[in-house]
Amino acid sequence: MDERIRKVILNLQQNNMAGYYVENKKELLKLIDTLMRSGEKVGCGDSVTLEETGVFDFVRCNDFNFYDKYQSGLTTDEKRAIYLKNFDVDTFLTGTNAITLDGKLFNIDGNGSRVAPMLYGPKQVIVVVGINKLVDTVDDAVYRTRQIAAPLDAKRLKKDTPCTKLDKCIDCRHKQRICNDFVLIAGQFVKDRIKVIIVNESYGF
Template identity: 40%
Template sequence: MDKNTVWYIEKKLERTKAALVKKNYDVYIVESKEEALSKVIDLIEKGSTVSFGGSMTVIDSGMVEALRKCDLNLLDRYKEGLTPDEIQKVFRDSFFADYYITSSNAITENGELVNLDGTGNRAAAMIFGPKKVIIVAGYNKIVRDLNEAYNRVRNCAAPKNCKRLSRKTPCTETGVCMDCSSGDRICNYYVVTYRQNVKGRGIVILVKEELGY
């Protein structure tokens, strides 16, 4: 990445950080996914109950494996051999976690978080329940405004996630949202978080790397 592109990304992240801070978030800018992982582990107190929402950022950063090795009560939705009922229990129990780790489908430079969920458990936990929510996002998630966020969520994140999950939806063929009525549709709950009501509950880690969808 050339120095001018790095400068451009840094300025975008700085604008976004300033906007998020004004909206009651604690915000960190880090260089890499490895630094993001280290920051997450540093922020979490030993013995805490920790869970995470479905997120390619969380998976790709190695966070799941790292958290399994920590002194934590981990509500692990990805644990091998879980039944659908057991996964649903993890979703419900996550509302009582001390820390909930996830990403955001988009973050605007005005400090808004934009998310589109299939079951709604991730978006719901980001809004209410866990004592603290840690959001890790690569620079690729940063958009100018809500219009760009809507386009990114529907026509970038959703088709990629449908393809990853082998959903039988039109977007897995076309690559763009068709606003379908498929039973496999994951675009069910569209949530815009305009600000964090409780100061410091939301912690955002912005990464100078492309991460997730």
């Protein structure tokens, strides 16, 4: 294990969060299988990382009560109902925009449906993060998320914001802006409620 990753995991533990390390997505899925019980209520945040690592397919193909926000044909009201159910799930699955060496998680969200359950509600939150999201400081986390992740995500979502054309954030006031909620998770009251799994590969934006 890289010394930087070892340091992150130690600092996560000091911040009352659990840290895990896996080499690849095969090991990731094996670990997630041990952290979740059959029949659990499971929710998720919007995440390219979870899609690329096969976590979404794993949950869909096993015995979980999955509130799948990616079902085709969902109306706005039906999606909102799923977002509200996520506060009462056993496990909430998500990625993160950045993780710092001192064990803090940083995210920018559009409507809060991803970061809100990370903060409160689900019995456990499992965060999957590739090594490309590891940064030194909170300032680096903010820069990475705004200047790298957000423009790519806005393109993925087919937004018409300036960043999709400029490939950088200019702190716009566009009506389709997705950079609305800036959330830093520095620790937890409930020990190990948040479990962070670092994968020794690059995933997501």
